[in-house]
Amino acid sequence: MICGSRVTMSIYPGSNMIAPMGLARSESLKAMLFGGWPVSMTSIAFIVVWSWFAMPIFFPA
DSSP: OHHHHHGGGGTSOOHHHHHHHHHTTOOOHHHHHHHHHHHHHHHHHHHHHIIIIIHHHHSOO
């Protein structure tokens, strides 16, 4: 649940991305997005792999 709800946080700019940028006095939103997209895609891939292979191990049909 935690991983699934946090995946979209780095795909589009929101308050969770803008607030740390303001504290760091950064103006490069494009760099934040380019860094967040691979992280989000990796998380999505992990969720898909987990659902296919690991879930049947822990919750057999």
